[in-house]
Amino acid sequence: MVDRLARRELVTPARLKAKDPEAMAGLVELYSANIYRLALKMLNNEQDAEDVLQETFIKAFRSVDKFEERSSLSTWLYRIAMNEVLMLLRKHKQEVISVDEEQASEEGAPEPVEIVDWCCLPEKELLDSEGRDHLNKAIERLSPALRAVFVLRDIQDLSVRDTAETLNISEAAVKTRLLRARMQLREDLSRYYGKRIA
Amino acid sequence: MEHSSSCKHLLGSLSDYVDGELSKELCAEIERHLADCTNCQVVVDTLRRTIELYKAAVSHETVPEHVVQRLYMRLNLDDYIPH
Numbered sequence: 001m002v003d004r005l006a007r008r009e010l011v012t013p014a015r016l017k018a019k020d021p022e023a024m025a026g027l028v029e030l031y032s033a034n035i036y037r038l039a040l041k042m043l044n045n046e047q048d049a050e051d052v053l054q055e056t057f058i059k060a061f062r063s064v065d066k067f068e069e070r071s072s073l074s075t076w077l078y079r080i081a082m083n084e085v086l087m088l089l090r091k092h093k094q095e096v097i098s099v100d101e102e103q104a105s106e107e108g109a110p111e112p113v114e115i116v117d118w119c120c121l122p123e124k125e126l127l128d129s130e131g132r133d134h135l136n137k138a139i140e141r142l143s144p145a146l147r148a149v150f151v152l153r154d155i156q157d158l159s160v161r162d163t164a165e166t167l168n169i170s171e172a173a174v175k176t177r178l179l180r181a182r183m184q185l186r187e188d189l190s191r192y193y194g195k196r197i198a
Numbered sequence: 199m200e201h202s203s204s205c206k207h208l209l210g211s212l213s214d215y216v217d218g219e220l221s222k223e224l225c226a227e228i229e230r231h232l233a234d235c236t237n238c239q240v241v242v243d244t245l246r247r248t249i250e251l252y253k254a255a256v257s258h259e260t261v262p263e264h265v266v267q268r269l270y271m272r273l274n275l276d277d278y279i280p281h
Contacts, residue, residue, distance in 0.1 A: 050269075053265070179213040190244055
């Protein structure tokens with residue numbers, strides 16, 4: 001059984017470019033769960049998430065020869081996955097959806113309105129099936145530009161720099177959008193959990 | 199909620215504050231404000247909890263086995279399907 005650290009050492013750009021199946025399987029093993037979760041959070045649909053997962057690796061293996069190693073393998077993969085996600089969103093909504101800086105407003109965060117302290121609720125209650133369902137609905141209400149930043153930074157734990165690189169936006173834009181996304185979600189969850197403790 | 203200029207000042211630094219990315223001096227300034235402003239303390243606590251909840255919810259999510267199998271098969275990596 002190859003452990004995660006040994007797997008990382010196996011997965012090098014050179015071995016991937018040589019189409020070494022062990023390195024290819026290693027890349028899939030290391031990142032498939034994260035790519036699937038990213039797609040599921042962005043699209044909230046299991047079939048779409050599976051399509052994104054498959055297309056991401058197919059495109060990655062097809063284009064690995066062009067990978068210039070200016071970013072990490074994970075950032076490169078996340079970028080391919082996010083492009084697939086945006087393509088699906090465009091297809092479903094039949095409208096222009098972009099995470100480009102020109103498309104998303106860079107205004108500051110809205111001021112907080114809901115002031116209810118629901119932190120006292122136990123995690124078991126916050127994350128029961130109804131609570132989880134609400135978390136998913138709240139994230140779906142974010143614009144794709146805000147959702148992408150929140151998913152990469154807060155759910156996938158990418159750094160501000162890697163999030164910026166993945167989305168091809170500036171670090172300042174990542175920070176602005178992250179604050180707006182977090183505040184919008186906080187308002188949404190405060191309205192929902194506030195009713196539960198009322 | 200009524201917002202004083204200190205509350206608005208806090209709002210701009212909120213993400214950096216909860217991520218622990220502010221200087222000691224700015225942190226101390228914010229903490230002095232939080233000690234006197236219950237509303238802002240609630241905003242900070244619920245914002246932190248919001249982020250924690252999403253992280254916790256995702257940590258329980260696993261990729262369905264049939265999805266993993268179909269992925270390896272689609273990539274012609276059948277021999278490497280994890281068992």
